[in-house]
Amino acid sequence: MNAESTLVLRWSLLLVMAYLIQVGFLQDFRPLGVHPEIMLLLAICAGILGGSSRGAIVGFFAGLLNDLLLSGSLGISALCFALVGFAAGVLEDSVIRSTRLISMAIAAVGSAVGVLMYACLSQLLGAHSLSDPRLWLIITIVSGINGVLCLAALPLCRWAEGLGLNSRAY
Amino acid sequence: MRPLSQPGKNRQRSRYVLLVITLLTITIITLDARGVPMISSARDSSRDALAPVRSAARWVTTPFRNAWNGITGYDELREENEKLRSELGQDTANAMRERNAQEELAKLKEQLNISFLGSTQSQIARVTSGASSNFSDYTVEIDKGSELGLAVGNPVVTKGGLVGRIVRVTTKRSVVQLITDPDFSVGVTVGADQNQGVGHGTGNTRTFIVDRGIDLTDEVQTKDSVFAGGIENSIMPPDLFIPIGTVDKITPDEAARVQVLQVNYTVQFGRLDVVQVIKWVPAS
Numbered sequence: 301m302n303a304e305s306t307l308v309l310r311w312s313l314l315l316v317m318a319y320l321i322q323v324g325f326l327q328d329f330r331p332l333g334v335h336p337e338i339m340l341l342l343a344i345c346a347g348i349l350g351g352s353s354r355g356a357i358v359g360f361f362a363g364l365l366n367d368l369l370l371s372g373s374l375g376i377s378a379l380c381f382a383l384v385g386f387a388a389g390v391l392e393d394s395v396i397r398s399t400r401l402i403s404m405a406i407a408a409v410g411s412a413v414g415v416l417m418y419a420c421l422s423q424l425l426g427a428h429s430l431s432d433p434r435l436w437l438i439i440t441i442v443s444g445i446n447g448v449l450c451l452a453a454l455p456l457c458r459w460a461e462g463l464g465l466n467s468r469a470y
Numbered sequence: 471m472r473p474l475s476q477p478g479k480n481r482q483r484s485r486y487v488l489l490v491i492t493l494l495t496i497t498i499i500t501l502d503a504r505g506v507p508m509i510s511s512a513r514d515s516s517r518d519a520l521a522p523v524r525s526a527a528r529w530v531t532t533p534f535r536n537a538w539n540g541i542t543g544y545d546e547l548r549e550e551n552e553k554l555r556s557e558l559g560q561d562t563a564n565a566m567r568e569r570n571a572q573e574e575l576a577k578l579k580e581q582l583n584i585s586f587l588g589s590t591q592s593q594i595a596r597v598t599s600g601a602s603s604n605f606s607d608y609t610v611e612i613d614k615g616s617e618l619g620l621a622v623g624n625p626v627v628t629k630g631g632l633v634g635r636i637v638r639v640t641t642k643r644s645v646v647q648l649i650t651d652p653d654f655s656v657g658v659t660v661g662a663d664q665n666q667g668v669g670h671g672t673g674n675t676r677t678f679i680v681d682r683g684i685d686l687t688d689e690v691q692t693k694d695s696v697f698a699g700g701i702e703n704s705i706m707p708p709d710l711f712i713p714i715g716t717v718d719k720i721t722p723d724e725a726a727r728v729q730v731l732q733v734n735y736t737v738q739f740g741r742l743d744v745v746q747v748i749k750w751v752p753a754s
Contacts, residue, residue: 323524324524324527328538352487353484360495368513373503374513386484415604419605425499428652438604
């Protein structure tokens with residue numbers, strides 16, 4: 301198996317695992333009524349470790365899987381996650397020396413932007429997300445949890461990226 | 471840190487990838503919004519295929535979810551625990567299992583004996599999951615689909631009254647738009663005089679608003695019953711009177727020359743479990 305196929309296989313496995321955790325457990329893990337969005341987190345981590353194109357591609361597929369869970373239009377999460385994954389890669393590139401704290405900050409800010417972008421696009425397509433009175437609570441909790449969870453997600457993404465679990469790359 | 475490689479070429483490739491993905495997603499969103507059958511059927515097939523995976527994942531993670539629910543509902547759990555302890559002396563495990571089965575049976579029987587349904591064809595279904603989005607979703611998923619004759623537009627009820635209507639159907643599952651959705655509008659009949667108006671959800675699970683059609687001169691009182699149906703060309707069956715709730719507050723709107731009715735639901739949306747789908751579709 302060549303390196304490209306291994307990369308695709310590893311990322312696919314990670315996406316499926318994340319999806320199962322999201323639907324199996326995290327949908328009911330709702331601090332203050334808000335659940336974490338680990339599919340969005342995966343897109344951001346892919347951007348941080350694999351660069352902007354990897355972030356966009358992983359974000360697209362993670363978003364598509366996420367859309368299948370929701371009753372809104374198909375493709376909204378895919379677009380938002382892809383854009384956020386891409387932006388995470390660009391941000392990481394602009395950092396001279398990456399640290400764990402910077403990665404956490406990128407994950408938190410990226411999650412906030414991703415949720416806000418999702419709310420805007422959904423509103424454009426007829427939902428009431430942007431006018432949801434809990435919008436800022438959702439953004440705060442999702443970005444906070446994702447900021448912390450990125451410490452666990454980054455080593456897994458490093459494995460998928462072929463950088464090794466113990467690599468010091470953030 | 472990622473290995474460094476020709477930054478200019480990489481940047482160009484990244485932009486190309488982003489452009490392709492953006493165009494692809496915009497195409498998917500547009501096709502889905504226009505209801506193109508290919509996209510809908512692909513989505514429905516994927517949902518059907520993923521349904522057992524989701525069920526399996528939920529089954530595997532039951533102990534973790536229970537633990538989490540135990541942490542977040544500690545007070546309730548402690549109360550329940552005390553109650554169970556006092557019951558333990560009286561009941562054997564078998565008797566408890568039997569009681570559970572009887573409760574389950576009672577729930578199903580309750581749905582079989584819905585008085586307002588008459589002889590209308592219907593299908594019992596179970597709510598499998600609530601809203602998956604963090605944002606207000608106003609939908610639930612039920613475990614029956616088109617293979618049992620369910621279709622988009624079918625009203626969904628419980629013994630308490632109207633729950634919503636089916637908005638998406640796959641072979642094995644259906645998505646129900648709840649009446650609590652602010653976008654859910656339905657023709658209603660109010661009180662003994664059968665005044666007709668139009669009402670909609672408000673986003674919460676307590677109040678339904680009737681703000682069209684009830685003139686200032688119409689006789690309406692608090693505690694009057696509000697029904698969906700009984701109206702021709704409605705999204706609900708014209709020959710059925712499905713309860714929605716009772717009038718709690720009446721406010722005259724002098725500008726619009728109507729009475730605005732605040733209605734309390736008779737259905738308890740927090741406890742939706744077994745529902746009944748009426749096999750009837752609106753004419754249009």
